[in-house]
Amino acid sequence: MEVTAQGVPYEAFKDNEYIESLVKELQENGTNVVVGSLDKLINWGRSNSLWPLTFATSCCGIEFVSLGAARYDMARFGWEVARSSPRQADFIMVAGTIVHRMAPVLRRLYDQMAEPKYVIATGACAVSGGPFRNSYHVVKGVDQIIPVDVYLPGCPPRPEAMIYSIMQLSRKVKVERFFGGVNRQQKQADFLREHPVEGVNDAADFNTDGRQAPVSDKQ
Amino acid sequence: MATLQETIAKICPTATVAEVDGAPMITVDDAHWHELAKALRDNGDLAMDYLVTIAGFDHVDTMGCVYYLMSTAHNTNLAVTVNATGDREKPFIHSVADLWAVAGLYEREVYDFYGIIFIGNPDMRRLFLSIDWEGYPLRKDYDCSPEANPVPADNERQSDFTTTWVENPDGTVEAKQVEVFSPQDFVVNIGPQHPATHGVLRFRTAVDGETIKKIDVYMGYIHRGIEKLCEQQGYPQTLHYLDRMDYFSAQNYHHGLCMLYERAAGIEISRRAQVIRVMMDELSRIASHCLFMGTFCMDLGATSMLFYTLRVREQILDIMERTCGARMTFNYDCIGGVMQDLDSNFQHDVKELLKVLPANIKEYKKVFVGNVIARNRMEGVGILSREDAISYGVTGPNGRASGWACDIRKWRPYSIYSELDFEEVIRTEGDAMARFKVRLDEIEQSARILEQLVDNIPEGEHLVKVPKLFKLPAGQWFQLCEGCRGVFGMHLESDGGTKPARLKFATPSMPAAGVVDHLTRGEKIADLITIGGSMDYIVPDMDR
Numbered sequence: 001m002e003v004t005a006q007g008v009p010y011e012a013f014k015d016n017e018y019i020e021s022l023v024k025e026l027q028e029n030g031t032n033v034v035v036g037s038l039d040k041l042i043n044w045g046r047s048n049s050l051w052p053l054t055f056a057t058s059c060c061g062i063e064f065v066s067l068g069a070a071r072y073d074m075a076r077f078g079w080e081v082a083r084s085s086p087r088q089a090d091f092i093m094v095a096g097t098i099v100h101r102m103a104p105v106l107r108r109l110y111d112q113m114a115e116p117k118y119v120i121a122t123g124a125c126a127v128s129g130g131p132f133r134n135s136y137h138v139v140k141g142v143d144q145i146i147p148v149d150v151y152l153p154g155c156p157p158r159p160e161a162m163i164y165s166i167m168q169l170s171r172k173v174k175v176e177r178f179f180g181g182v183n184r185q186q187k188q189a190d191f192l193r194e195h196p197v198e199g200v201n202d203a204a205d206f207n208t209d210g211r212q213a214p215v216s217d218k219q
Numbered sequence: 220m221a222t223l224q225e226t227i228a229k230i231c232p233t234a235t236v237a238e239v240d241g242a243p244m245i246t247v248d249d250a251h252w253h254e255l256a257k258a259l260r261d262n263g264d265l266a267m268d269y270l271v272t273i274a275g276f277d278h279v280d281t282m283g284c285v286y287y288l289m290s291t292a293h294n295t296n297l298a299v300t301v302n303a304t305g306d307r308e309k310p311f312i313h314s315v316a317d318l319w320a321v322a323g324l325y326e327r328e329v330y331d332f333y334g335i336i337f338i339g340n341p342d343m344r345r346l347f348l349s350i351d352w353e354g355y356p357l358r359k360d361y362d363c364s365p366e367a368n369p370v371p372a373d374n375e376r377q378s379d380f381t382t383t384w385v386e387n388p389d390g391t392v393e394a395k396q397v398e399v400f401s402p403q404d405f406v407v408n409i410g411p412q413h414p415a416t417h418g419v420l421r422f423r424t425a426v427d428g429e430t431i432k433k434i435d436v437y438m439g440y441i442h443r444g445i446e447k448l449c450e451q452q453g454y455p456q457t458l459h460y461l462d463r464m465d466y467f468s469a470q471n472y473h474h475g476l477c478m479l480y481e482r483a484a485g486i487e488i489s490r491r492a493q494v495i496r497v498m499m500d501e502l503s504r505i506a507s508h509c510l511f512m513g514t515f516c517m518d519l520g521a522t523s524m525l526f527y528t529l530r531v532r533e534q535i536l537d538i539m540e541r542t543c544g545a546r547m548t549f550n551y552d553c554i555g556g557v558m559q560d561l562d563s564n565f566q567h568d569v570k571e572l573l574k575v576l577p578a579n580i581k582e583y584k585k586v587f588v589g590n591v592i593a594r595n596r597m598e599g600v601g602i603l604s605r606e607d608a609i610s611y612g613v614t615g616p617n618g619r620a621s622g623w624a625c626d627i628r629k630w631r632p633y634s635i636y637s638e639l640d641f642e643e644v645i646r647t648e649g650d651a652m653a654r655f656k657v658r659l660d661e662i663e664q665s666a667r668i669l670e671q672l673v674d675n676i677p678e679g680e681h682l683v684k685v686p687k688l689f690k691l692p693a694g695q696w697f698q699l700c701e702g703c704r705g706v707f708g709m710h711l712e713s714d715g716g717t718k719p720a721r722l723k724f725a726t727p728s729m730p731a732a733g734v735v736d737h738l739t740r741g742e743k744i745a746d747l748i749t750i751g752g753s754m755d756y757i758v759p760d761m762d763r
Contacts, residue, residue: 100368
């Protein structure tokens, strides 16, 4: 399968072993013609309208602003619809250092996003802690908190590099299986079980089938 | 000087005055500190009305603070060292939060870093770190290992109470719990993830309908511990952190810290390097103000302004990139001069920029300043008086919009600024529109400086050879420079080694965020965005 990104020839982009292995894995058992074609159609749409979350903590965020302005113009790629609400966004560019105080906030933002969701660790700080790795208050890479799809080095990465990283992400989106794959829906009960809050018994609110219990049953 | 001696002798005969780095350094015990501080501020011949910063220190056997004070009327400055009483468990100093409004915030920072408790401070909570944080990170015996304070998995624990420490008549000190908000208050949380807070800043806002009653500013969402990291690095290695604090003032901050090190080490730099540094500072200033205008207008809903202003910024970044090799974190000024010589097209590029600037400024004025919607949203909103600006330590374009001539380039000229012909832009309205206009006019003044220098870059060496590892003599230094957002102060303490024993950065963004509560009381919640945006704070700059 050929994975092109916005008309760039495949050969020019054939430097990402991760995508190659992903394609190989997905094609191992073949695909149903109907589902496969629908996947292709939906992924074509998804990969061309990736909406970022407006999220920036430091310097990298300013380069992200430059990316939105006229010179680098990410609107050319369909990425310009930066959403302020995580519920409407497809991916987070984690632009900047994540510190201890910010870590639970970032985790919550990620949890609030709807599936399928992606993360780009932008800049040295988000990748590994960068120049602040030895600090007492800095998280040594956001992959300690949330799963990362694309690592983008640089301090800060140039807007061109950011374009390249989102193109890599859209390549990944293109080869994914949508039906039965990334389009998984999580039941609310499962979510609450995986994210317990101290002092709150979520299980009591739900029956075993995952439906919310009637209000009168509650203590 | 004579008045100073008299004042001190009257209040506290045991206090000593020494000359440190060209300015008087008073050492006083905690018992007389508050009285002395009041005298320093209120005595008309001294009139120390501007508290630049409070730098805590930990000399293992003693802990305490250095207060840097300046007089806006007499253009004098002095420092006061106060040693804390009590043991390392609970060191105490009397608060001066009632004398300088900004002191409350600075004292919270010292408490957060050193655990020094300020008696009488109305709000003695940690500032950057969470309430469950173990230890005080800038103490010399602090355990930096990740095991001591692991990355939290759960949401941060919060308290609606703050502590204030009061002194009983018998001399004992006692903690009292005070409510931050009353139980009747309706508190709305704004941030840390909010597009209009300019980064990860959090406001807990008590509102009555649409009117703001009180704002509790939460910082620390990008606190990276730069001051502690600097203590672990050699002097030249500390420079690069300044690129990442206020990333728009990277050149200006570098310039300041290089000057401090050069002064301490006795290094003379060439005239060429000085001219290059000043030109880079002014280019940064134009780029920074351009980005401010773009993002501020975007906050108010005028997105297209961003595209107009970033056009100029990109042109400046191109000039920088050709010489420095980077678009943002330049790391260009270094001890002894500048890292690389200028690009051969530099003069040509700057002239091209100066050619297009006037037309652009005219366009900004036409598109935005004259716009009736913009005027309605900005005029008369968030008025800051001159007295409050000084008391809250709000400097830079924000202070100048309130009528305070606080430009260090004019006030305490450094480098070659005294030879240059430019005006300090001052307005008296003190509202959001004035802050906007000051920045717009400062672009013109920066262009004037560039015009004077672009054809007069002297020949010579751009860099004096300085060893990669060098020692500074033991002592203390304090340096001020003008960043794009205001007065940037640096306090350096050396123990004679290759690393700074204490390096404290006093950034202009922190007071700018601290004054938001004062400015927004009684205003509508929609104006919070206007006021916050017009203060133009950079969150990594305040959190460090």
